[in-house]
Amino acid sequence: MLAVTQCWQCREPVQGPVCAGCGAIQPPPAHPELFTILGLSPSYTIDRKAVDKAWRGASRKVHPDRFAGASAVQRRMALQWTAHLNRARKVIRDDTQRAWYLATGSERPGERDKNQPDPAFLEQVFELNMLRAEDPAAAIERARGLQSTEQERLSALFQSQAQGGTLDGAPAILGRLNYLRTVIDGGHE
Amino acid sequence: MANIGIDLGTTNSLVAVVMGQTPRVLLDDEGRSLTPSVVRYSGAKNPDGSDAPPMIGWEALENAVEHASTTLTSVKRFMGRSLDEARKVAEELHYTLADGEGQDVVRIQAGDKVVTPVEVSAWILRLLYMRANECLMAEPTGVVITVPAYFDDAQRQATRDAGKLAGMNVLRLLNEPTAAALAYGLQENSQGTYVVFDLGGGTFDISVLELSEGVFQVLSTAGDTRLGGDDFDREVAKLILAKAGIENATGKVLRAAMEAGEQAKRDLTTGEIAEISVELGSASVQMQLTRGEFNELIRPIAERTLMSCKQALADAEMEPGDMDGVVLVGGSTRVPLVREIVEQFFGREPLSNLDPDKVVALGAALQADILTGSSELSDDLLLMDVVPLSLGVETMGGVVERLIWRSSPIPVTASETFTTQVDGQNAVDLHVLQGERELAKDNRSLARFKLKGIPDMPAGLPRVKVTFTVDADGILSVSATEQYTKTHAEIEVQHSYGLGDDEIEAMLEAAIDHAESDVDQRLLIEARVEAQQVLAVVDKSLSRDADLLAGNEAQVISQVSVALRQVCEGDDRKRIQELTTKLDEVTAPFAQRRIERDLKLALEGQDALEVLDVLDRSVKAAEDAAN
Numbered sequence: 001m002l003a004v005t006q007c008w009q010c011r012e013p014v015q016g017p018v019c020a021g022c023g024a025i026q027p028p029p030a031h032p033e034l035f036t037i038l039g040l041s042p043s044y045t046i047d048r049k050a051v052d053k054a055w056r057g058a059s060r061k062v063h064p065d066r067f068a069g070a071s072a073v074q075r076r077m078a079l080q081w082t083a084h085l086n087r088a089r090k091v092i093r094d095d096t097q098r099a100w101y102l103a104t105g106s107e108r109p110g111e112r113d114k115n116q117p118d119p120a121f122l123e124q125v126f127e128l129n130m131l132r133a134e135d136p137a138a139a140i141e142r143a144r145g146l147q148s149t150e151q152e153r154l155s156a157l158f159q160s161q162a163q164g165g166t167l168d169g170a171p172a173i174l175g176r177l178n179y180l181r182t183v184i185d186g187g188h189e
Numbered sequence: 190m191a192n193i194g195i196d197l198g199t200t201n202s203l204v205a206v207v208m209g210q211t212p213r214v215l216l217d218d219e220g221r222s223l224t225p226s227v228v229r230y231s232g233a234k235n236p237d238g239s240d241a242p243p244m245i246g247w248e249a250l251e252n253a254v255e256h257a258s259t260t261l262t263s264v265k266r267f268m269g270r271s272l273d274e275a276r277k278v279a280e281e282l283h284y285t286l287a288d289g290e291g292q293d294v295v296r297i298q299a300g301d302k303v304v305t306p307v308e309v310s311a312w313i314l315r316l317l318y319m320r321a322n323e324c325l326m327a328e329p330t331g332v333v334i335t336v337p338a339y340f341d342d343a344q345r346q347a348t349r350d351a352g353k354l355a356g357m358n359v360l361r362l363l364n365e366p367t368a369a370a371l372a373y374g375l376q377e378n379s380q381g382t383y384v385v386f387d388l389g390g391g392t393f394d395i396s397v398l399e400l401s402e403g404v405f406q407v408l409s410t411a412g413d414t415r416l417g418g419d420d421f422d423r424e425v426a427k428l429i430l431a432k433a434g435i436e437n438a439t440g441k442v443l444r445a446a447m448e449a450g451e452q453a454k455r456d457l458t459t460g461e462i463a464e465i466s467v468e469l470g471s472a473s474v475q476m477q478l479t480r481g482e483f484n485e486l487i488r489p490i491a492e493r494t495l496m497s498c499k500q501a502l503a504d505a506e507m508e509p510g511d512m513d514g515v516v517l518v519g520g521s522t523r524v525p526l527v528r529e530i531v532e533q534f535f536g537r538e539p540l541s542n543l544d545p546d547k548v549v550a551l552g553a554a555l556q557a558d559i560l561t562g563s564s565e566l567s568d569d570l571l572l573m574d575v576v577p578l579s580l581g582v583e584t585m586g587g588v589v590e591r592l593i594w595r596s597s598p599i600p601v602t603a604s605e606t607f608t609t610q611v612d613g614q615n616a617v618d619l620h621v622l623q624g625e626r627e628l629a630k631d632n633r634s635l636a637r638f639k640l641k642g643i644p645d646m647p648a649g650l651p652r653v654k655v656t657f658t659v660d661a662d663g664i665l666s667v668s669a670t671e672q673y674t675k676t677h678a679e680i681e682v683q684h685s686y687g688l689g690d691d692e693i694e695a696m697l698e699a700a701i702d703h704a705e706s707d708v709d710q711r712l713l714i715e716a717r718v719e720a721q722q723v724l725a726v727v728d729k730s731l732s733r734d735a736d737l738l739a740g741n742e743a744q745v746i747s748q749v750s751v752a753l754r755q756v757c758e759g760d761d762r763k764r765i766q767e768l769t770t771k772l773d774e775v776t777a778p779f780a781q782r783r784i785e786r787d788l789k790l791a792l793e794g795q796d797a798l799e800v801l802d803v804l805d806r807s808v809k810a811a812e813d814a815a816n
Contacts, residue, residue, distance in 0.1 A: 011781055056404040060571050064600065064661045068331070068360050068560040079660055083602040090597070 017062045017081050025067060028080045034088035034101060044102055044158035048093055055089040096174065099154060103170035117176050128183045143183040150177050192331040192360060192561050193321045194368070194553025195314060197348065199265040200390055202226045203547060204317035205554035206325065210565065212372065212554035214547050215317075215324045217247075222547060224317065225250040228309045229260040230299040240302070245316045258285075259300035264313075266391075267295055267306035268351075269344035271634075310351035318357055331360035333557040335549050337387075338364040338396055338410040339577050341623050342635055342665045349662065360560050362662040364574055366396035367407055368552030369518045371572065373540055374400045381513030382408075384501070386531055386539070388494065388521040391417040395497045397505040397512075406573040409504035409596045411497040416490065418454070418521030424486045425450030425478065429465060433472040442469045449474075457483050458523050484526045491530050498534060504596055515539040518548055573598050576659055583620035583629040592657050595625060599663060604656045606672075607640075612648045616641045619655065621667065640669050716765045717757050723769050724750060727776055730783055737782045745775050 007014040009024040017037075018025050035042040038054040060066075062081035067074045091097045097107035104110065124146070132139035154173045161167055194212070196203045201223040205214045214222040229249035233241040243249070253260040266278050272286075275295040279286050287296040287303040296303045314334070321329050336348050345362055352359035366385035374383060380400055387394040394412040398405060426446035430438050438446060449467040456463035463478045502509060515531060517539045522528065531539055543551065556572060558564045575598055581591040582605065592603040607617050617640045624632030643651045652672035659665050727750060735743070753768040 009784070011777065053402065056402050056406075056571075059573065060403060063571050063573070065361065065560060065571060066562075069562055079600045079658070080602075082661075083600045083658065086598045086601050 017058075025062060025070075025074050025077045025081065027077055028084055032084050032088075034084075034091055037084055038088050038092070040092070042102060044099065044155065046092060046098070051089060051092050055085060058085050096177065099158075099170060099174055102158065103167040103174070109171065109174070117172065117179065121176055121179070125179050125183060132183065140184050143180050147177065147180045147184070150180065191321075191325050191327065191329055192333065192557035193318070193325075193329040194333045194335070194363075194550055194555070194557040195317050196335050196365070196368070196550035196553055197265065197310065197314065197351075198226055198389075198549075199263050199392075200226060201546070202313055202317060203550035204321050205547075205550040206321060206329075207554050207558035207564070212551040212558070214550055215320050217320060219247075221247070224313070225262075226265065226313050227253065227260060227262045228264070228312050229253070229256055230302045230304070231256070231259065232300050232302065243312055245312050257283075259302075261297060261299055261304075261309050264297075264306050264309040267297065268310065269341070269347035270295060270306075271343075307347050307351045307354060310348070311354040314351055314355040314357065318355060329357075331358045331557065331560065333361045333363050333553045333560065334359060335363050335365045335368050335553045336663075337392060337412075338366050338394055338407075339392075339412045339414060340663070341578055341633055342580075342663065343633075345663050349664065361556065362664075363553055363556050363572070364396070364407065364410070364577075364663075365549045366394060366410065366516075366518065367398065367405065367572055367574060368550075368556065369516050369548045370396070370398045370400075370552070371405060371555050372543060372548045372552035373514060373516050374398075374405060382507065382511055383514045383516055384498075384512045384535065385516045385518060386494070386498075386522065387412075387518035388527060389417050389519040390419050390521065391415070393417060393494050393497060394518075395494070395501045397501050397507060403569045404571045404573055406598065407575045407596075408507070409501045410575065410577055411501040411504065413493065413497055416493055418519075418524070419447075420490045421454050421487045421521070421524065422447050422450035424490065425453050425465075425483070428478075428486065429467060429474050429476070430469070432476055433469050433474045435469060435472060438469070445469055453478050453483070454524065458525065480525070487524070487526060491524070491527050494527075495530065495534055509535045512537065516548070517541060517545050519545055574661070574663060575599060576601065576663065578623045578633075579625055580635075580657060580659070580665060581622050581632075582655075583622060587629045589622055589624075589627060589629050589632060593659060599659045600661050602656055602658045604654055607653045607655060608649050609643065609646070609651050610648055613645045614648065614651075615643050615645070617643065617653055619667075621657075621665070635665065636667075643671060644673070646673075713760060713762045713765075716762045716769070720753055720757050720765050720769045723772055724753060727772060730776070730779065734779075734783050734786070737786065738779060742775070742779055746772070746779070749775055 005014055005026070006012070007019040007022060007024060007026065010019060010022040012019065012021040014020065014026055016026075017028065033042070038051065038058055040046075040051065040054055059082060062078055062085065064075050064078040064082060067078045070078075091101050091107045094107075100109060101107045128139050128143055131142070150173050154170065154177070157165070157167060157169055157173065191206055193204055193206045196205075203214050203222055203224065205212050207213075216222055217224065224246040227246065227249040229244040229252075231241070231244060235241050249260060253262070261284075263282055266282070267275050270278065272295055275286060278284075279297075285298040287298045294305065296305055297309070314332075318329065318332070332352060334348055334352055336345055340348070349359050349362060366387055369385045369387065370383045380402075383398045383400065385394075385396045385398065387396075392412065392414050393416040394410070396410040397408045399408055400406075426443070426449065429446045429449055430436075430442075435442065445467055446469060449465055453463040453465055457478070457480050461480050463483070465474065465476045465478060467474050498509075512535050515535050515537060517528070517531070522531075522539075522545050528539060555566075559566050559570055559572075561567065575596045576593055577595065579591045579595045580593040580603075581589045584590045590605070592605055593601055607619070609617065618637070619640060620629060620637045621635040622629055622632040623635050626632050640653055640655075643653065653669055654672055655667060655669045657665060657667055727746065731738075731743075731746070738746075749768060749772045753765070753772055756764045756768055
């Protein structure tokens with residue numbers, strides 16, 4: 001939910017980025033919640049079309065072009081708002097970044113998230129890399145199989161979260177997905 | 190009140206404005222829409238001995254051959270270029286660059302005058318601006334200038350600076366293909382995906398755009414800066430020279446062959462056979478060229494455009510058949526084979542009811558009109574451009590780390606945290622790059638600067654957060670904050686045509702050199718400064734608008750002001766902040782009444798600047814409070 005604050009210009013209560021009364025754009029938050037600023041609820045399951053629609057709608061209100069005749073300060077705020085919206089769209093549309101964001105609050109793994117996967121998994125990756133040297137297609141197919149298993153685990157985790165579960169296991173799954181992606185992408189070379 | 194759109198082209202430039210609801214290109218006294226992008230420095234003097242303004246446009250072009258050394262054409266190709274790049278362009282265009290006094294600024298020699306590309310462009314812009322002024326019988330309020338989509342940061346900045354130098358209020362730089370799609374998209378008044386195919390004299394540019402729910406979004410752009418209609422002329426010229434048995438033609442002979450090639454190309458746009466008759470020094474050539482022969486000659490070049498088309502479609506995750514409209518821009522799209530290739534590739538006939546020479550200017554005028562905020566479309570339509578080339582920094586080993594990816598919608602920001610490698614290291618070098626290559630040396634270098642004033646700390650401990658911001662014009666600025674001391678520096682990345690690297694460094698240094706100062710001391714100073722700003726505003730308001738005070742307001746405000754002045758003498762930061770907030774609170778109703786009155790005055794057109802000033806200050810106060 002967007003907090004109700006006071007418009008800096010007309011001092012009327014204002015909800016959202018633009019004051020309904022006087023039309024002034026409001027100072028953007030330094031660290032906005034990415035789903036909320038697009039008017040969406042945080043969720044791992046997304047509809048890309050709906051995300052784009054929300055992004056377009058929100059952009060129409062705060063884009064610097066809307067404030068071409070306004071003061072430099074307002075145009076600066078419009079730029080910051082729009083940059084937030086563009087980042088939100090990018091993170092939410094990307095499966096991996098969205099998962100990291102939902103699990104840790106940041107779209108990129110932080111220092112403490114870079115744990116080594118368990119030895120059994122690393123051995124599997126090692127075997128996949130060996131196989132890739134001989135039979136790239138087979139290696140990629142197997143990697144894709146493992147990938148979809150991990151994806152399902154991740155989706156299940158996010159579903160359980162809706163029923164009060166935690167996302168503590170997400171960074172480990174995302175780490176494994178990262179290894180698998182390297183195997184698959186490397187196979188294209 | 191009108192905003193105008195300017196297509197600042199390499200060969201020709203145009204100015205357009207929306208009249209009623211239709212964009213129109215403004216004509217000169219002779220009824221011509223195109224103005225040659227040519228400036229001639231005749232060396233004439235004013236009566237007082239100062240330099241007279243140069244000749245611009247048709248006037249400058251008229252005697253271009255006799256005055257080749259003082260006539261500047263195609264100056265757009267020098268915009269935002271480094272000295273090394275400019276030397277190559279100068280060689281192709283037979284220009285002389287002036288020797289810089291040890292500075293990396295491109296200066297062109299025009300007779301005995303030395304000028305920068307930005308100055309020359311400013312003269313062209315001025316001419317078009319004056320034409321608009323005459324046609325509208327009023328000075329235009331703001332200007333939208335178009336730039337090629339592939340223009341990098343330096344080239345965009347140079348264009349914006351030319352506008353500023355010409356004394357214009359540059360509202361927006363708009364990508365040429367976006368402008369063209371806008372001109373068609375609105376005319377067709379439909380949702381959908383458009384591809385803009387722009388083949389000029391020397392460059393090719395392709396963009397995929399989507400119009401959906403009033404947002405015109407660029408999905409991708411690609412192009413080739415060394416591919417254009419001139420290459421067609423060159424192929425014909427080669428054939429002519431071969432026929433005459435001339436190898437390694439230069440100078441006048443080459444120019445004559447090229448001109449004959451161009452004429453043949455034009456003839457074959459409508460005709461089936463071109464008669465070529467040309468004197469090449471001692472030799473002369475008479476020959477016929479059929480459309481079919483011409484097509485086979487240029488096909489390999491024309492088909493090179495498809496590589497960029499595929500790239501742009503791949504970036505947009507689209508297929509050729511997904512396009513709802515194919516827009517042609519640029520004179521070279523008149524060549525029938527080009528149309529044929531485009532039609533075949535996209536599987537649909539290109540839109541052609543707008544003049545490909547005018548469509549960009551018409552779109553620029555539409556966007557300019559939308560930016561007035563009073564156009565019918567202002568509330569419904571928004572243009573979203575993208576970053577044409579990825580932006581990044583050089584990391585260890587000369588590899589590029591990308592921070593902002595190609596085709597990201599703008600405005601956009603990205604941050605990266607840097608640290609030190611050696612104990613007590615006080616500076617970090619930053620090299621900002623634009624391009625898609627893996628190695629730094631293969632990309633365009635935008636700026637190099639040093640972040641100085643990092644406090645003495647063990648290696649790896651300082652956290653310098655560098656933030657890149659690309660604004661709606663595609664122009665980059667970089668800010669840096671050291672996370673422990675919270676010292677902050679902001680620069681707009683400046684290029685060789687403007688500020689030198691030393692100056693950029695000096696700017697950064699000036700902002701960061703207090704990094705070692707005590708944080709508390711700093712906060713105290715900031716609190717005092719803020720208090721003094723608020724006090725100054727209150728004093729001014731009281732003297733100007735005392736009649737708006739109600740009840741015992743005057744007394745309360747005066748009490749708080751006196752108290753705040755007293756604590757500012759001391760070192761109690763918390764108390765200063767408390768009283769500043771208090772003063773803000775007790776003056777709020779009064780400020781509200783003042784703003785209302787000021788706005789009323791502004792609406793009556795009496796004191797608009799003053800009102801903006803008031804608003805800016807109050808928003809600054811709001812921002813500071815938020816921080």
